[in-house]
Amino acid sequence: MIQLKNLERSYKTPAGQTWVLRRINLEIREGEFITIMGPSGAGKSSLLNVLALLDDSWQGEYWFREQAVHEMKRKQRSEVAKRNIGMVFQSYHLLDDLTVGENIDLPLSYKDVPRSERQAMVADTLDRFQIVAKKALFPSQLSGGQQQLVGVARAVIHKPALLLADEPTGNLHSSQAKEIMELFHELNQQGTTIVQVTHSEANAAYGSRTIQLRDGWMLSDTSNPELRPYEAVRQ
Amino acid sequence: METLIHDVRYGLRMLRKSPAFTAVAIAALALGIASTTAIFSVVDVVLLHPLPYPDSGRIVLISQTVRSTGQDMGDSSPANYLDWAEQNHVFSHIAASRGMQGNLTGGERPERIRYTVASGDFFSLFGVGPQLGRSLLPDDEKPGNDHVTVLSYALWKRLGADPSLVGRNIALNGEPYTAIGVMPASFAPDDYGELWVPSPWDVPAHPLNPQADPRALRDSSYIDVWGRLKPGVTLDQARAEMAAIARRLEKQYPNANDDVGISLVSMQDSLVSDIRPVLWVLLGAVGCVLLIGCANVANLLLARATTRTREISIRTALGASWLRLARQMLTESILLALCGGLLGILLAWWAVPALLTMSPPEISNFKHIGLNPEVLGFSLAISLLSGILFGLAPAFHASQSNLDESLKEGERGSTGGRGRTRSALVVTEVGLSLVLLIGAGLMLKSFVRLMNVDPGFDPNHLLVFSVGLPPSASSAQQDAFYREVVERLQALPGVQSVGAVSRLPLVGGNSSRSFNLPGSTKSYTADLRVSTPGYFRTMGIPLRAGRNLTEQDAQASAQVAVVNEALARNVFPGEDAVGKYIVNFGPLNNKIQIVGIVGNVRHIGLETTPRPEVYLPFGQAHWPSVFVAVRCNTSHPLALTSAVQNVVWSVDKDVPLANLRTMQGVIASSVMRRRFTTLLLAIFSALALLLAAVGLYGVMSYTVSQRTREVGIRMALGARRSDVMKLVVGQGMALVGVGLGLGLLASIALRRVMSGLLFGVSATDPLVFSAFAVLMAIVALLANCLPARRAARVDPMVALRYE
Incomplete structure (x- = not known):
């Protein structure tokens, strides 16, 4: 599904260039459930942002379903993201002034889906996530777990092939976290490719493959035991 | 006090910390306060301040009206004035005056000035003493004593501001007048007072017949009448008594005083009634500008208050009360307002003179408009009020902050x-x-x-000025002088045509006369103009029917007139007015035959519908001064100024020109x-x-x-x-x-x-x-x-x- 070849990302700072991703070579296959782990500052979120096509300032090659994303302009990349990718955030990022139903509807409204179709899809999603009763509530009226449930529902309403989750349970109680992870597992079973960033070994256990990052380098990949430790590369 | 000093210091620190915010806020306020201050400085003097005469609220202008319509005639007749003075019990003083134009000679160049012939009680009515010498006394009205004059401060300055001028003679209209006093600069009851002279008959003479005793004139209205209400008498009481007198006089003199009423208007109202709505609208407008400025600053402060939520939360957590927080906010906003106010006053200080240069005479005649202590107090007050007004919103916002929520918001x-x-x-x-x-x-x-x-004439390429011989000159001398001036101007290179007329459109002033048709008692009114034959061609007033006035008409025994379309249509509807006669037109008792009809001219103002007009030829009618219109080949008529002056002085070296300007300039002044x-x-x-x-x-x-x-x-x-x-x-x-x-x-x-x-x-x-x-x-x-x-x-x- 995705191939990253020699992908690098850096920031210019007064002190010089700071590298956040170094020579990333990664292949993500359809239906995988990948966990990215690593200490703070390892580059996990940066890698997720690159995968989500929110970040354009990287070098290297990015192939998405045989399409050369690295050759695309911003607008084309947005289209690819809009059609194929859904995102779940640690802080849920629900819009406070929109109801649950309106929040879920948001990605569809940006895809120019006809209104009647959208209404049906929102109703289906609310039903599927069992939050029909919450439809007219505002985010502030929900618990953290419920808010993240809405966040996931919003991320998958347009049936994305790839779901990216940045520490989706970071702000949740362990029981709520388990619920969300069960949901991810279920979505994965139904065919959605998932890439999650997490610090939690328990969450990582839901995935089929784990990648470790440190200082921007890929340290290990459970699907590729041959991957050389980054210290060796650096030397 | 210590807390206040602390608040002020902290406020100043906060203002320094965000220079862009401070600059935008102060600029918005300064613009609002400057506009408000500038307009208020005018409103204060023109509308709110009493006029510079003791107890000025008791001074009223009295004039005749058409009782049935309530229309104010503006002037009054001498005989009626004398009866009012004798029969009333409501005025402590009553006086008459008449504005005139005259020639001041004896200096390097003759000067045309505006002067007032005043009755003996005139100065005591206003209650203002002279700055030098004395003012007119009733004794000055006695024949033989009447060649004395009181100078205005402005004329005295123009003549050299020499105190020894009092007691010396000046030449007015070719006659010596002894200057007996100088009035202060603030004394200007009307537009004419460059100097004042007494009338030998206790009432000003008729301007067209200055040598005749005017006291019996009842059907000729040309004087301004002033009254000072007795202490305790209200305007309404005075109106009631004067109305009763008017009815009595109507019975006594049914011909002259038919339907004649009397109106009493306070002097302040008469001076400012036209400009008052304008000033209130402008004050409302600047009030809006100030409010918008305040709303802007309130918005900026609110935005800043939101970014300061954390600071407010910490202060609250440390025990600051709502009142304390609100006071801190208000101190900052008032500081801001005072800075804006100060800058606004500086801007207004620059703006007021600019405002006065473009203001109409109703405003610029008030000489003491400026940033006086009252205006500065007003500016300070609106600055403080603005500070409180726009400081209330952020202060309220601070009081409403929820500590818990604020800290959470600050975090995420x-x-x-x-x-x-x-x-x-x-x-x-x-x-x-x-x-x-x-x-x-x-x-x-x-x-x-x-x-x-369409003013009814072509104002382009026209140079106009007024000129006149002294009242002592005979009608024949006047006519000869005007004819000579017109002929010599006509011969000037660059001049197409020249005309003279008693009243020029749009310069102010009018002369209305009644007339009848032969065999009828029905009365009509028309404005009287006396003109030379070249006037219509020079002004570009089209001839609609019949013929123009000619040079021969001046000498002919049959009296003729040209009328305008408005008269032809109103008086002879559906008929041809040419060849018809009118009678009893003003001072002329003979039948006047209408020989031509010309287009309507907007005489009073561009917005005023043309009124019926009758043009009589010089020679058959006379006027003490004229306006001369010169149509030039050049598009810069003022280039002919000195040539025109020389021509007039070549006819009579003691006759000055006045109001020399282009007709476009006249139109500009009128609007x-x-x-x-x-x-x-x-x-x-x-x-x-x-x-x-x-x-x-x-x-x-x-x-x-x-x-x-x-x-x-x-x-x-x-x-x-x-x-x-x-x-x-x-x-x-x-x-x-x-x-x-x-x-x-x-x-x-x-x-x-x-x-x-x-x-x-x-x-x-x-x-x-x-x-x-x-x-x-x-x-x-x-x-x-x-x-x-x-x-x-x-x-x-x-x-x-x-x-």
Whole structure:
């Protein structure tokens, strides 16, 4: 599904260039459930942002379903993201002034889906996530777990092939976290490719493959035991 | 006290900390306070201050009216005045005066001046003593004693400001008058007072017959009458008694006093009644500008208060009461207001003289307009009031902050925040700006309409001036002088034609006379003009029927006249007026045959419908002074000034020229009040538009900065830049829409205020309303687009990092 070849990302700072991703070579296959782990500052979120096509300032090659994303302009990349990718955030990022139903509807409204179709899809999603009763509530009226449930529902309403989750349970109680992870597992079973960033070994256990990052380098990949430790590369 | 000093110090530190915010806030306030101060300095002197005469509220102007219609005739007759003076019990003083033009000679050059012939009680009525010497006394009216004069301060200065001038002779109209005193600069009861002379008959003589005793004249109204109410007598009581006297005189003199009433108007009202609505409208306009400025600053302070939520939360957590926080906020806003006020006063100090140079005579005649202590007090008061007004919103906001919520918000930012106060302020700004824009638009359209009015003559390439021989000159001498001047001017190179007339259009002044048709007692009224044959051609007044006046008419025994279309249509409807006769026209008792009809001329003002006019030829009728019109080949008629002066002096070296200017200049002067109002309203509305745009931009920028995270989320969920633009612009324009709606409603509600100031335009003119609403919407859209573009450029990655 995705191939990253020699992908690098850096920031210019007064002190010089700071590298956040170094020579990333990664292949993500359809239906995988990948966990990215690593200490703070390892580059996990940066890698997720690159995968989500929110970040354009990287070098290297990015192939998405045989399409050369690295050759695309911003607008084309947005289209690819809009059609194929859904995102779940640690802080849920629900819009406070929109109801649950309106929040879920948001990605569809940006895809120019006809209104009647959208209404049906929102109703289906609310039903599927069992939050029909919450439809007219505002985010502030929900618990953290419920808010993240809405966040996931919003991320998958347009049936994305790839779901990216940045520490989706970071702000949740362990029981709520388990619920969300069960949901991810279920979505994965139904065919959605998932890439999650997490610090939690328990969450990582839901995935089929784990990648470790440190200082921007890929340290290990459970699907590729041959991957050389980054210290060796650096030397 | 210590807390206050601490608050002030902290406030100053906060203002220094955000120089851009401080500069924008002070500039917005300074503009509002400067405009308000400048207009108030005029309103204060013209409308609120008593006139510079002791107990001036008791001085009234008395004049004859047409009782049945209530129309004020402006002047009164000498005989009626003398009867009023004898029969009334309500005035402690009553006096008559008549403005004249005369020639002052004896200096390097002769000078045409405006002087007043006054009755003996004139100066004591106003209660102002002379600065030098003495004023006129009743004894000065006795024949033989009457060649004395009191000088105005301005004329005395022009003559060298020599105190020894008092007691010396000056030559007025070729006769010696002893200067007995000089009045202070503030003494100017009417437009004519460059000097004052007594009348030998206790009442001014008729200007067309200055040597004759006028005391028996009852059907000739030409004097101004002034009265001072006795202590304890109200204006209404005086009106009642004078009405009774008028009815008595009507019975006694049914021919001359048929339907003659008396009107009493306070002197202040008579001076300012025309300009009062203009000044109130302008004061309202600057009040709006100030309010918009305050709303802007309140918005800026509110935005800043939101960013200071954490500071407020910490202060609250440390035990600060609501009152203490509010006081801190108010101290900062009042500091800001005082800085704005100070800068505003400096701007006003520069603006007031500029304002006076373009103001009409009704304002510029008040010599002591300026930033007096009362105006400065007013400015200080509005500065403080503004500070409190725009400081209340952030203070209230501070009092409403929820500690827990504030700390949470500070941690993770917000995607919401309804900001109702800010929205309300923006709506108010847009609404007020639209009211001002519509007001200015209506005035502008009105002014354009007025300037497009056909005055009835061609004002281009015309040089005009007034000239006259002394009243002692005989009619024959006057006629000969005018003829000579016209002939010699006609011979000047660059001159196409020359004409002279007793009353020139649009320069002020009029002479109305009644007449009958032969065999009828029905009375008509027409304005009298005495003109030379070349006048119509020179002015470009078209001949509609019959013939023009000719040189031969002056000598002919049969009296002839040319009338205007208005008279022909009103008096001879459906008939040909040429060849018809009128009788008893003013001083002429003979039958006058109408020999021609000319086009109507707008004499009183461009906005006034032409009235019936009768033009008599010089020779058959006479006038003590004339206006001469010179049509030139050049487009710069003033280039002929010195040549024209030399021609007049070649005929008589003691005759000065006055009011020499182009006819375009005359038209410009005649619309000065309208231009003044239009220009100021345009300036204030542009200022309001600018401030509203800045305010809207500020609020939308703030909103965008507050919604960065929301925009990031939306973009992460697939929103395009255009979606974000639409979101931000839509939010801003929704506020603008509400503001526009309210502004339109307010403008409709204010139509009565505006309608009195307009000409040829409805106060709810749909074109003006829609054009300015669209203009406001376009400016608001631009002010919205900048923050919206910034929002659309938000990097979702950066935005999401806000968490």
